[in-house]
Amino acid sequence: MTTFLISSPFLLMLSSLVLVTLVFTGTQGSLRVLTGFFFLAICPGLAIVKPLKLNDRVMEWVLIPSVSLATCTLSAALLLYSGIWSPKLLLAILVSFCLASGVYQTMTAQLRKEGQYDSNGQ
């Protein structure tokens, strides 16, 4: 249980749900700012990089913020140039993606624990 609480799927899902609640209920304040910065700088990267199984923790943590910021930049630009600019819509898309990745990571970790999944993700 403790391992799960500090694992990346748990962080992904928790921060996604907390942020989405804060944003869509219109809550203002430090918690929203902190969760917002954390989510945008870390979560999309965590959702993409962790499943790659790089086996290199330093490299992973170098890539996570860069991939996060790049993903946010590209998806925001895509929405803007499509003429449907809406930070809330974009947030909903990113949160859905992160939740899906979190569920996938939890499931593969569980399957691996049960021996049904090899280290290459096959």
Place this chain on the structure above:
Amino acid sequence: MEVIRNNNSFEYVSRTIRRIIAAVTRACPRASALPVARGLLLPLVLSAVAALAWVISLPRIPLSLMNDLGLVSVLPTLFFASLFLLNASFCLALAASRPDRRLLLLNLVLLIVMLHGVMSFLEDIPRFGPTWRHIGIVEYINRTGSVDARIDAYFNWPGFFILNAFVTGVIGANLIDYISWAPLAFNLLYLGPLWIIYSAFTKDLRLISLALWFFFIGNWVGQDYFSPQALNYFFHLAILSILLRWFNGTPPARNWARVGRPEALWTRLLRKVQSAMAANPLKNEKSTPFSQACMLMVALLLFLAMVPSHQLTPFNTLAAVTGLILFNRLSLRWLPVIMALLIALWISYMSVAYLTGHIDKLLGHVGQLGSSLDDNVTARLRGSDQHIFIVQLRLLTTLGLWFLAFLGVGRRWRKGHRDISVILLAIMPFPLLGLQSYGGEMMLRIYFFALPFTAFLAAAFCLPSQSMGLSRRNTLLIGLVALVLAGAFLFARYGNERMNTFTLAELEGMNFVYQTARPGSLLGTATFSLPHKFVNYEKYTFRKYTNEIYALDVNALIEQFEGPSIPQAYLILTRGQKAHVEKFYGVEPWFWDALDSALLASGRFEVVFVNEDTIIYGFTGNSDEIVQ
């Protein structure tokens, strides 16, 4: 007998100490992993004292008393002492028989906070005029939900601003409250990819750490504020870290040099150079085709985010990757083609509205190396004596680091290290100087792009080979070089702080203008050293009249301010602008009284707002009345 008793007591004491240590180690199995247990207590204590001294020194820095030397002129002795102690701690940690990675990392983080975060703790509002313009573009995107490529160049590479418009929407707060921390955040972000890049060049922890140290005390160019280039530099480093870690080495297909037929002299020469380089290829990371494919996708994703975000950095990444491919340092021969294609696509389709009107400005400098050098170096050597000193120190620091890097190449080469990739990456930004003067900033950008690699080579000069420990002489040499560079950093980086920092009073003045001036008004300034354009970016015309003001030519100002298309016009003078003109044009403080008298005597200007740092003149005679 006395001696024997003394020896016995000595043995007794040492035995007791050993027993205590053994008992502690047994009681706490991870104690041996702590730096303290390995005899690194002194550096740890020095770091802690340095951090404490730095924190205590902060409230004693009176920013308002700065002169043209910048921040250094008001720093208390305790601040310098804290830097000295941190430097000593780092050198001791480096000199340890088995350097501790965590202690070195701690020192690096402290260095970043102390050098790059100092202004974030001190300033009332974000510094630097362009920062406020960037806030204005973010506000425009949030307000309109679009970008208008005809407004200016920023809107043709808007990726960074779109990202921040999204961030603003998510955090639900004003970015102005947070962007003061941008330099600290960006430098902390740079640490990771730089560590990976240096690890691809060497396994020597001392060399990696010293190169990082030199990078952060050599990064005086100040391109890490809230700006597209700061984010793109991070992407650039991340791409290089991926490529050097996963794709270093000769491609398996035929040699690039053999592509040209018939075989020319230069082709044979190139092959000879390549075979010499192959004597010590970079280490290839153990990687699977799956991980390589994933990493390639990630690198392309990062580059894809760079292309719409900044006009210059993607070209530098392209140059760096092309250089590495040409000299067989990377296996992805087709990557530069894709990169060039992405850049060309963006320029052809998305920024064409801007390019059509500014093609002369953009291509006018191609090949004109002399004029670019003049814009970048000679034009900056003017102004007050203290400013000239700062500029000379910047030149000296740059040349000094490059000279150390040059010596480092020689030293490493003699020891059998063929650092071709490092040398290439240090050289590849220089051709950019022939393309553009970049508003007189290209030399700064080139220095910044080459810095990770010049810092590595300079560090390599200061360190003996990996197998040897650090002698006392070496440690002293490193300490001395690092201290000199850190001292120069404080002058070079924060030498313009008098004009770059803004006060709440200056912001109050600008808020008055935005509340009273009608859209379409002309807002004249002496320079752009003021918080400006942070709201309604497209609705006001900002123009600087440095020459007219410097010449006290009020009639020329009146000519510029008059016109049927200008409903209202204001002349805004702030503390930051005055500091700028005094610094760069060497005018004395009495000059502003003379200007005030001349403006009021003309009968066309009247004071509409004044506080301790701002004076705003309304121009009378245009179609709309001025509000006081």
